[in-house]
Amino acid sequence: MHSDSRRSVIFCSLLALTQAFYIPGFSIKSYKDGEMIPLFVNKVYSDNSELQYAYTELPFVCPPTGRIRTGGFTSGASLSLNLGEVLRGDRITVSDYELLMGTDDEIHYLCSHTVDRAGLKRTMELIRDGYVAEWIVDNLPGATSFQTTDKSRKYYAAGFKIGEEVITGPGAEPQYFLNNHVTLAIRYHRAPGKDGDQGKKVIVGFEVYPKSIEAGNRTEDGLPGDIQTENHLELIPRSNSTGEIDETDGATLTIPYTYSVYFREEEKLEWQNRWDMYFVAQDDSSNIHWLAIVNSLVISGLLTAVVAVILARTVRGDIKVYKDGGLDDVKVRSKRARGTRSPRKSAEKGGLLDQIADIEGDADVSSDDESLDDITGWKLVHGDVFRTPAYGGLLAPLVGSGTQLIFMATGLLVLSSFGVLNPSFRGGYVSVGMGLFVLAGLFSGYFSSRVYKTFGGQLWQKNVFVTATLIPGLLFATVFILNLFVWAQASSTAIPFGTLVGLVALWLLIQLPLVYIGGWYGYVMVGAWSHPIKANVIPRQIPVQSWYTKSFQAILLAGFIPFAVIFIELMFVFKSLWQDKSGYYYVFGFMSVVSVILVVTVVEVTIVATYVMLCTENYHWWWQSFLVGGSSSLWIFGYLVWYYFAKLHISGFVSSLLFFCYGLLACAVYGLLTGTIGFLSAYAFVRRIYGAIKAD
Numbered sequence: 001m002h003s004d005s006r007r008s009v010i011f012c013s014l015l016a017l018t019q020a021f022y023i024p025g026f027s028i029k030s031y032k033d034g035e036m037i038p039l040f041v042n043k044v045y046s047d048n049s050e051l052q053y054a055y056t057e058l059p060f061v062c063p064p065t066g067r068i069r070t071g072g073f074t075s076g077a078s079l080s081l082n083l084g085e086v087l088r089g090d091r092i093t094v095s096d097y098e099l100l101m102g103t104d105d106e107i108h109y110l111c112s113h114t115v116d117r118a119g120l121k122r123t124m125e126l127i128r129d130g131y132v133a134e135w136i137v138d139n140l141p142g143a144t145s146f147q148t149t150d151k152s153r154k155y156y157a158a159g160f161k162i163g164e165e166v167i168t169g170p171g172a173e174p175q176y177f178l179n180n181h182v183t184l185a186i187r188y189h190r191a192p193g194k195d196g197d198q199g200k201k202v203i204v205g206f207e208v209y210p211k212s213i214e215a216g217n218r219t220e221d222g223l224p225g226d227i228q229t230e231n232h233l234e235l236i237p238r239s240n241s242t243g244e245i246d247e248t249d250g251a252t253l254t255i256p257y258t259y260s261v262y263f264r265e266e267e268k269l270e271w272q273n274r275w276d277m278y279f280v281a282q283d284d285s286s287n288i289h290w291l292a293i294v295n296s297l298v299i300s301g302l303l304t305a306v307v308a309v310i311l312a313r314t315v316r317g318d319i320k321v322y323k324d325g326g327l328d329d330v331k332v333r334s335k336r337a338r339g340t341r342s343p344r345k346s347a348e349k350g351g352l353l354d355q356i357a358d359i360e361g362d363a364d365v366s367s368d369d370e371s372l373d374d375i376t377g378w379k380l381v382h383g384d385v386f387r388t389p390a391y392g393g394l395l396a397p398l399v400g401s402g403t404q405l406i407f408m409a410t411g412l413l414v415l416s417s418f419g420v421l422n423p424s425f426r427g428g429y430v431s432v433g434m435g436l437f438v439l440a441g442l443f444s445g446y447f448s449s450r451v452y453k454t455f456g457g458q459l460w461q462k463n464v465f466v467t468a469t470l471i472p473g474l475l476f477a478t479v480f481i482l483n484l485f486v487w488a489q490a491s492s493t494a495i496p497f498g499t500l501v502g503l504v505a506l507w508l509l510i511q512l513p514l515v516y517i518g519g520w521y522g523y524v525m526v527g528a529w530s531h532p533i534k535a536n537v538i539p540r541q542i543p544v545q546s547w548y549t550k551s552f553q554a555i556l557l558a559g560f561i562p563f564a565v566i567f568i569e570l571m572f573v574f575k576s577l578w579q580d581k582s583g584y585y586y587v588f589g590f591m592s593v594v595s596v597i598l599v600v601t602v603v604e605v606t607i608v609a610t611y612v613m614l615c616t617e618n619y620h621w622w623w624q625s626f627l628v629g630g631s632s633s634l635w636i637f638g639y640l641v642w643y644y645f646a647k648l649h650i651s652g653f654v655s656s657l658l659f660f661c662y663g664l665l666a667c668a669v670y671g672l673l674t675g676t677i678g679f680l681s682a683y684a685f686v687r688r689i690y691g692a693i694k695a696d
Contacts, residue, residue: 028271029138030191030200031101036070037186037203039097040079040136042090043492044162047579048129048649050658051491054091055133058126059119060178062111062257068096083434083502084427089493092136099137099186101201102263109222110257117251120235123163124176127235129651132159135208137186139424140274142208156277160208163235177232179210181224183260189269204266204274215256222256275423289590292568296597299565303604310611378614382690383536385614389622392455395679396463398626400448400515401471402676407440408433409673413595416588434506441468441511445518446526453528464519468512471672475665476503482661485654529683532691542618551624558609559631562601562674563639569594570636574643578650599677602629606678607685614686621682629678633671637664 031037041055055061064076079092096110115123135142143156163178187205190196212232217225237251269277389395412433415421421428448467449460457463479495486494495503569591609628610621640663644650650659 030195032200033102035101037099038073039095040092041095042092042134044131044133046129046131050655052089052493054492056093060123062113082427082431084430091492105261112256114252114254127163127176137206138203140206160210176235177212181211181213181258183209186263187266202271204269296565300597300601307604381619384619386531387535388455396448396452397467400444400467402672403447404440404444405673408436411436413592417592438511441514442518445515446522449519449522460523468515555627555631558605558628562632563635565601602674602677603681606682610682625682626675626679630671630675633667637667
């Protein structure tokens with residue numbers, strides 16, 4: 001009996017823990033009739049600018065009074081934000097809007113706010129640049145409602161316009177009207193389970209319909225005489241006595257704010273599907289996503305066939321001829337490639353070829369030229385292919401940081417594909433991504449140290465320090481410098497000083513020790529990778545290369561193929577980031593498939609490029625494989641530049657600077673990730689083929 005009681009206590013405790021455990025997007029909040037629903041105001045943003053601004057700090061907004069208290073929230077209070085929310089420019093504050101579940105409110109007065117001439121000018125600039133406001137109810141962003149092109153379905157675009165710019169005719173001065181009235185449509189559904197039996201409801205939609213209503217013709221309570229009026233509020237200061245335009249510097253405009261609230265039941269829309277309304281427009285393009293996958297599969301399939309021919313026929317045939325003819329044939333071919341030596345020198349010492357033979361333990365050089373036609377170029381560099389590359393002390397930290405990014409990207413894709421990360425987890429991608437990146441410091445130190453020791457490095461602590469600080473340091477320095485420009489614009493996108501200090505602490509106090517642990521284990525406990533063939537004492541001369549095998553041309557040509565694989569899906573990512581008002585990309589299933597195909601393509605392209613390079617007797621493949629793997633980032637950045645001029649309407653120096661700098665930073669991170677994949681695949685390929693010819 002005592003044992004059963006203990007089991008019951010343990011079970012109840014576990015049940016309580018499971019109820020307390022919160023996966024973003026899966027925690028249901030239900031409301032009973034008459035219960036207050038808090039409305040949060042966040043920020044304003046625009047497709048034409050990279051700068052965002054906190055809604056409560058705008059000159060035309062009524063400051064919260066603190067008189068509304070609901071659900072533990074007090075109006076005017078700022079919510080605690082996670083790291084991702086701070087970095088994406090969120091500044092969420094409780095508003096004074098009163099929403100009572102199930103209670104319609106035809107018209108409600110909020111406040112009147114007086115704006116001076118400077119504030120009016122600033123408001124006009126925001127309207128001209130197309131800024132929209134983001135409000136939040138029950139973790140749903142306020143949305144503008146649209147219909148699909150065939151008018152069969154409705155969909156949401158997050159945000160609503162703060163005003164309208166009207167140009168009446170050619171050469172006419174634009175007029176600016178502020179939306180000082182909003183109609184809030186809250187769509188609800190019966191709550192699941194016991195809450196539903198008790199009459200509670202869950203919110204499945206939040207629509208905002210803004211309207212501009214003139215300041216005059218108001219009742220004593222500040223309500224408009226006719227809410228359907230077509231007389232709008234123009235942002236022009238007027239005299240309080242005459243109502244005429246006031247041209248003085250101290251002129252002001254008093255703006256009255258009102259709102260309406262309506263609750264409507266949505267019987268067909270379940271709570272777990274409420275975000276689908278924001279993605280209807282993207283669902284209509286699913287055929288194009290499938291086209292992207294088919295396009296990627298075709299390109300990857302052709303490459304797979306090429307690699308299969310190289311591995312199954314060419315390389316295996318070369319290895320067979322090599323084993324049948326022996327090592328002597330290669331040495332004679334190497335002698336011919338270097339130029340015919342004098343008979344006296346050949347007879348006395350055999351020149352460089354005898355040194356190669358001594359290193360490999362075989363000094364018997366054959367002079368039989370009849371079998372040379374069967375020897376291909378990649379076997380001629382067997383004594384130099386594993387020679388330590390120049391600047392290996394830089395390549396090792398780059399490969400280490402690349403493995404760190406691979407772990408982070410894989411984790412984000414997996415979590416997103418299973419729905420753990422989703423748009424309802426505001427800032428989740430950045431927060432979780434940062435956490436994964438820091439934890440992956442173990443992998444970074446491990447791989448960096450093993451590559452460093454393979455290159456013959458001795459100062460492993462120095463390598464660990466460079467690995468832990470090089471890429472994160474460059475990222476932090478770039479973000480910090482750009483942040484100065486954002487600070488100067490008083491944008492909410494500016495990272496607060498406290499957050500910067502926290503990031504530095506996260507970097508130096510957590511990531512650096514993890515990199516050190518991984519580096520110690522990789523260098524001291526595991527050690528270097530062994531190579532099947534030792535390097536010659538004296539490097540062989542590399543012949544003149546064809547135009548397509550030269551470094552820049554080869555990198556540029558090889559990078560186009562992975563870019564072609566992701567081009568179509570990349571178009572959706574760009575559109576979601578900079579054109580769609582919703583700003584949410586959610587088809588991570590398609591992205592995961594395309595990403596897998598991309599990795600396969602990068603591996604195959606790098607192997608082909610490395611094989612061609614070795615066949616031309618060029619053994620400097622270490623850096624080349626890394627650069628070829630990451631070369632598609634050049635094409636992506638070029639596409640980004642084209643997208644800026646052809647599709648976007650971003651204006652202003654700071655916004656353009658942020659777009660290009662952060663775009664370049666993202667492409668560099670992508671290039672580091674794919675470059676590491678290319679390097680590791682090329683290294684495995686080279687070890688495999690040269691290990692095969694040495695195995696006999």
